[in-house]
Amino acid sequence: MSTPRRTMTPIRGASGSLRPRPADTPLTFLQDEALPMLAEETTALQDNLAQIADIQHALSTFNENFAAFLYGIKMNAFCVEWPEAPTEASLRALSRSAPPPIDADQTYMTDAPTPPRPAPPPPPPPASRPAQRPAAAGPATARRIPPAVQKKRAAFADHIVDTMPLEYRHGDPKLRALLHHIIYALLESNDKGVRVADIAAKTPAWPAGKINKALIALLAANHVVRVSDQGVVYRWNTQRHPVRP
Numbered sequence: 001m002s003t004p005r006r007t008m009t010p011i012r013g014a015s016g017s018l019r020p021r022p023a024d025t026p027l028t029f030l031q032d033e034a035l036p037m038l039a040e041e042t043t044a045l046q047d048n049l050a051q052i053a054d055i056q057h058a059l060s061t062f063n064e065n066f067a068a069f070l071y072g073i074k075m076n077a078f079c080v081e082w083p084e085a086p087t088e089a090s091l092r093a094l095s096r097s098a099p100p101p102i103d104a105d106q107t108y109m110t111d112a113p114t115p116p117r118p119a120p121p122p123p124p125p126p127a128s129r130p131a132q133r134p135a136a137a138g139p140a141t142a143r144r145i146p147p148a149v150q151k152k153r154a155a156f157a158d159h160i161v162d163t164m165p166l167e168y169r170h171g172d173p174k175l176r177a178l179l180h181h182i183i184y185a186l187l188e189s190n191d192k193g194v195r196v197a198d199i200a201a202k203t204p205a206w207p208a209g210k211i212n213k214a215l216i217a218l219l220a221a222n223h224v225v226r227v228s229d230q231g232v233v234y235r236w237n238t239q240r241h242p243v244r245p
Contacts, residue, residue, distance in 0.1 A: 079212065087230055157179075160218075161176060161180070175210075179218075181199075181206075182214055187244060191235060192235070222240055223241065224236055
């Protein structure tokens, strides 16, 4: 029996090669298509994020500037007063005092000469009056406040000052005294309220600007409210201070 012959030539496949070519590796599609597309999309994402960062910076700048504008409007509303501005009552009074309109058919009468008015008679000489005795000393025109009420009002004013900013609590003693004076004026006015001009007229040593600043501080601390009654008037906040001495 003859032994079969062994051949040293490897068996070739149908394609003519036993090893795959480098172009046919499983990661070839990444190098040819996927990775370039990923790099392109990553560059576009970076550009979009840079544009979003620019928009965010612009919005931050706008918000900061617009906040400063709103703060300026608020401070202008607190600090600027127009006591001479017309109100509804002044407009109604002006409409009542206005002369009636002239009819067009009566305009011809304006050309007629107006007769001179007779001179008024001279006033009679004043009659001599007997000398009057000075009136007896009566009660003072200013209402006297009992000491117990004064003590309660001082404690009430100290309690309000303790809730104010630091410059009124532990700053200049003159500012604390000014705030006490304004609180006493508010207590004297009851529910009528006070105006900056009225307090400045009673205390000429204090400028109207500091009085207005102190009233704005009381308004910011919710102790008083501001209303319009032929000008700006400050009154007690009855919700916070329903009972006052």
